[in-house]
Amino acid sequence: MREISPTQNWLLIAFGLALSGMIYSLLFYPNGSLFIGAVFALFTGMPILAFERRILLRPLHRRIEKLPTLSFILASIIVYEVIMSAGYALAGLFLSALGLLDRASWVEVLVLPFEVFLYALGVCALIIFVLRVRDLLGRDVFTSMLISRYRNPVEEERVFLFIDLADSTAFAEKYGDLRAQQFLHALFAAFAEPVRRHHGSIDDYVGDAAIVTWPLARGVRHARCVRCIFDILDEIEADADVWRKNFGQVPQLRAALHGGVIITAEIGVDHHKITYFGDTVNTTARLESLCKALDRTVLISADLAQRIPLPGSVVAEDLGNHAVKGRGQEVGVIALKKRLVSAQPRARKRMRMAAE
Incomplete structure (x- = not known):
């Protein structure tokens, strides 16, 4: 079985996030730029996944993990909202600096709309679920079962x-x-x-x-x-x-x-x-x-x-x-x-x- 490096793994995740942003643009902004959708998806999604993989804000992640289930869920949603909002604002500033955004106000550029939050949360939840199952089974076992290598x-x-x-x-x-x-x-x-x-x-x-x-x-x-x-x-x-x-x-x-x-x-x-x-x-x-x-x-x-x-x-x-x-x-x-x-x-x- 060919070995996938950590860099290749993150590139695949980034590609999936960018693709989800393009799909969102096609569904809700058919006349918009697919590139803009991909950038917003990457800026909002990658920090969440980095947080889940204990790369970003590791001490905070450890504290949240120790909470009871209900408190863990609520705390995670709050952290996701903050991280996504920060990522969305950075993406807006980045695209505005490139002259690619034509928004009526800075509020539209910097504030994460609720429907975008729900969509991004759903995509990240799906990716996190797949990664958690992979961690539970083991990376090689997960891939082998997926392709029925050892059936x-x-x-x-x-x-x-x-x-x-x-x-x-x-x-x-x-x-x-x-x-x-x-x-x-x-x-x-x-x-x-x-x-x-x-x-x-x-x-x-x-x-x-x-x-x-x-x-x-x-x-x-x-x-x-x-x-x-x-x-x-x-x-x-x-x-x-x-x-x-x-x-x-x-x-x-x-x-x-x-x-x-x-x-x-x-x-x-x-x-x-x-x-x-x-x-x-x-x-x-x-x-x-x-x-x-x-x-x-x-x-x-x-x-x-x-x-x-x-x-x-x-x-x-x-x-x-x-x-x-x-x-x-x-x-x-x-x-x-x-x-x-x-x-x-x-x-x-x-x-x-x-x-x-």
Whole structure:
């Protein structure tokens, strides 16, 4: 499946918004300019979508999300109205500066008409709904279901990353199941951005573990699957004080990477799901269970490691072959860790600067 970059994704959204503005012009202003309709649609719609995608006014979005349902809906409508009105006014000023608007007064140029607000709200709601469904299912799963790619089973190569929270049972016993669920919710939310940044897809959450997957060619390119787990670990470490403040401890993770041939199929009748079958998935799960026995944070199969040009910031340690439960033969296991940066070069640099 061809990879769609974030830039291409936003260009498609912008095209859809511009097209909706042209349609509005055709329906209500048949003698008007399609370009003007497209500009107004872009200026009113793109900020809303940026707000929904947590690019614009992120702190405000987080506050609104915590509100009860009715308050959330009312607050969202108010925010939409303000953002759309600001966008509409900017579009009016932009088009007026170009000499493309022939309006009777500045009020018509700057004030968002109610019918335009309703139309723009409807278009944005439709786009947001599609994006939310895509986020719920996962980007790749949503596209695959849309085109029925896996209606019939398909053999393909994929990379799997299993990430497990260590000592989750002890946390639940100490703080209770509700607090443990809140801890997991915050942890899985922290996974989202690194996975998205490295073009992966969170396939499932199983208890206190998350399963991330890539088509093999995409996952090994630029060592994305390896960079993804270390970005997750780095972000958790960077926010250590916040984790301690909110939950009393910093999450300790165990992770395993493996790739190979699997069978991908869409299953279910009332509830559809794309699932993966084969030894590759089971081996990844067994590798993750080895992390505790071998006292390592990140393990990768030797087979997959041979196909990945590891980043310079990552050090590989060959742990030899190990028997894996449920598998007839041993698996080559390699531990990955961040390369320690020596403080000596930095110290010498500071001494040179002081001498100068």
